[in-house]
Amino acid sequence: MANTVVITGATAGFGAACARRFGAAGWNLVLTGRRAERLEALKAELSPACAVHTVVLDVRDRAAVQAAVDALPAPFSTVHTLINNAGLALGLAPAQDCDLDEWDQMIDTNVKGFAYVARALLPKLIAVGEGTVVNLASVAAKWPYPGGNVYGATKAFVRQFSYNLRCDLVGTGVRVTSIEPGLAESEFSLVRFQGDAERAAKVYAGTEPLTPDDIAESIFWVATLPKHININCLEIMPTCQSWQPFHIHRREG
């Protein structure tokens, strides 16, 4: 019987690329996101080559997350891998100028929704006795940058949750990986800049960023390694990205 992967945020970017990558390998797919028409289009594209179950789901809705997991039909109810990917950044303003509604949405999605999904699915993974939880953190979990304030902090939560989860799951056969990409072109910047396509395009102009397919390939590798191997974290940057020296503010004169 084919393995099943549950992917949150499958309607775009990394999640959609993971659906295509795992689907091409014959996995059963549980695809979730808020945009129903995107889920249906992906299902039409990928089935019947693989089995696809779609769930329109806002991960911020705790009861809906649990209900969706409880209602998974066979064979999708036997879960081997969770790709806990749904998330977003909003804005790039200094903390002192930020919109609290945007902070709420990032915390509610990237921290609370992320945790609801993990909690709801862990018993299913443990019941199988092997498998992988793949959590989408970011380079922003570790490396600060101006305007990263709450977004980076939510990703630090994802990273540390992943490490703590490894401690709780040891002996269950379920492994956990924190995936930490840098510059990657998807709808991420379009969302961050509230649909401003011109500003979003500037983020990637003149670069060769990571692609969603690059991330999907890495996640597929992590999830299909021999089961005694756990990749704790995987930090991935495009070759064109690096760090700068510390910023030092100097007095004038």
Ligand code: NDP
């Ligand atoms: P995209 O914007 O392309 O995709 C984000 C996905 O998250 C969409 O499918 C969206 O679906 C879903 N999503 C957002 N909010 C919710 C919600 N409340 N409930 C359910 N689904 C939701 O971004 P990426 O693919 O680039 O990002 C995927 C993950 O990777 C995110 O967690 C992001 O923080 C992280 N990441 C991205 C990087 C990048 O540079 N692109 C780098 C490092 C990490 P819908 O709108 O249909 O609900």
Ligand code: 8X3
């Ligand atoms: C996305 C990468 O550098 O914009 O997590 O925070 S970054």
